[in-house]
Amino acid sequence: MIDDSSVTHVTDTAFWVAHFRAKEARRPAPVFRDSLASLLCGNRGRQIARSIPRAAMVEWGTVVRTSAIDQLIDELLPSGVDTVLNLGAGLDTRPYRMNLPAELRWIEVDFPKLVELKNAKLAEHKPVCRLERIGMDLLDRPSRNEIFARFGAASKNVLVITEGFISYFSNYEISNLAGDLRAIPSIRSWIQDFDNSPKRRLPSGWAKKLQAAPFLFEATDWFGFFEKYGWKALKTITTAEESKRIGRPYPWDLPYGLLLRALPKEMSQRILSLSGVVLMQRLPG
Numbered sequence: 569m570i571d572d573s574s575v576t577h578v579t580d581t582a583f584w585v586a587h588f589r590a591k592e593a594r595r596p597a598p599v600f601r602d603s604l605a606s607l608l609c610g611n612r613g614r615q616i617a618r619s620i621p622r623a624a625m626v627e628w629g630t631v632v633r634t635s636a637i638d639q640l641i642d643e644l645l646p647s648g649v650d651t652v653l654n655l656g657a658g659l660d661t662r663p664y665r666m667n668l669p670a671e672l673r674w675i676e677v678d679f680p681k682l683v684e685l686k687n688a689k690l691a692e693h694k695p696v697c698r699l700e701r702i703g704m705d706l707l708d709r710p711s712r713n714e715i716f717a718r719f720g721a722a723s724k725n726v727l728v729i730t731e732g733f734i735s736y737f738s739n740y741e742i743s744n745l746a747g748d749l750r751a752i753p754s755i756r757s758w759i760q761d762f763d764n765s766p767k768r769r770l771p772s773g774w775a776k777k778l779q780a781a782p783f784l785f786e787a788t789d790w791f792g793f794f795e796k797y798g799w800k801a802l803k804t805i806t807t808a809e810e811s812k813r814i815g816r817p818y819p820w821d822l823p824y825g826l827l828l829r830a831l832p833k834e835m836s837q838r839i840l841s842l843s844g845v846v847l848m849q850r851l852p853g
Contacts, residue, residue, distance in 0.1 A: 578736050578781040579682045580616060582658030585732060587613030588630040599635045599814050601665060608659040608689055621773040624819040629807070633761050635814050636805040636845040637731055638666065640759050643803075644727060644847065649757070651675065651723035653716075655706060656733035658682065663695040672697040675719060677704060677712075707741065713748050720752035728758040735763070735783045739793075742785055746797035750850055758799060758848040764790045765842045794848060802849040808840035 575581065586609035589602040617623050641652075641662070650673060654660060657676035668674070674695070676683070680703030687701060704711050720726060728749055734742055749755050766788055775782075787793040791801045811817060818828050818840065828836045 574619075575616060575778055576780050579658075579679050580612070581732070581736075581778075581781050582678075582682060583609045583613035584616040584620070584626070585613075585630050586659040587617045588627040589634060591627060592631050592634075599631055599816065600638060602634075602661055604661045604664055604690065604693060605659065608661070608686065620777050622821055622824075624821040625824065628811075628816065628819045628821075631816060632807055632810045632814070633731065633845060636810040637729070637759055637761070638662070639805065639810075640803065640845060640847050641666065641727075641729075644757060644759075645669065645672070648725045649727045651719055651726045651754075652729060653677070653719060653726055653755075654729045654731075656730060656736075657701075658732065659686065660731065661690075663697050663699045664690070664693060666696070668697040670697055673719075673723070674699045675715075676701045677706060677715065679703060679705060706745075707737075709744060709748070712745075716748060716752050716755065720754045723754050726752070726755040726757075728755060730758070730760050732761060734760060734785050736781060736785075738784045739786065743793075743797055746794055746799055750798035756850050757802070758850075759845060760794075760848060761843070761845045762790045762804075763843045764788075791846070795851070798851045798853075799848040800851050801846050803847045804844055805846075806841040806844035808837045808844075810844065811840065 575584070586605045589600075590605035590609055590613070592598050592600065593602045593605060617626070620626070645668070650671075652672065652674045654662075654674065654676045657678050659682075660676070662668075663674045663676075674697050676686075676699070678701075683701045683703035702715060704715075706712055737745070749758065764787075794800075819825055828839065831839075
């Protein structure tokens with residue numbers, strides 16, 4: 569019998585995160601309304617979430633991150649973005665739930681199995697923009713670059729999104745990705761979630777649960793890393809800022825919730841400002 573609580577592949581993390589977006593949609597006053605998340609994550613998302621410690625922290629972080637990325641997309645689209653390239657899209661449903669221009673081209677790229685599931689589950693639901701999905705392993709660099717070149721040539725202003733994506737790739741793989749994206753002139757902007765902590769430490773119990781989907785990327789200077797490969801931070805929204813803006817404080821997730829509240833406010837805000845989302849801009853040259 570398959571254990572629905574087991575993470576056996578990195579794609580399983582998409583069910584984990586979608587579960588928390590589904591929970592948010594059921595709140596009386598949700599930060600965002602993802603009415604399709606429950607359909608997509610099903611029981612698997614719920615079982616995975618229950619099996620991994622510190623669920624309240626992950627739920628809170630998912631809501632804050634989703635909200636901040638939504639905000640950056642809303643702010644950037646009026647600048648002339650005609651194509652969005654969502655790499656490692658997982659079970660994201662922004663092309664269905666956001667107020668997007670009908671003529672906007674939105675491309676989702678992820679593993680074929682996940683793309684097939686989304687196509688089947690969402691067959692009767694209509695996106696608000698021109699949505700396409702491509703199934704492929706994003707570590708297949710030649711195929712990946714063919715996609716970049718194809719959509720880059722057909723577009724004037726491309727926005728790349730890598731939500732919850734970078735952590736699962738090595739520094740070498742991400743340096744290649746950053747360079748390959750920058751090589752396409754029409755790819756002008758890139759939204760990422762970042763973690764600028766001096767040393768990332770996984771919560772107790774996570775390493776065993778996430779053996780099939782380990783966190784690989786490490787950078788003590790996140791922004792400096794990407795600037796080396798032609799990308800400069802244009803705007804950041806820290807976790808502290810977005811948490812305050814949406815009125816969603818850090819949860820009482822013992823012991824960390826208690827510890828954060830016991831610290832001086834300036835120190836706790838500094839800790840929560842080490843992570844967030846960033847809009848990167850392609851450097852000229």
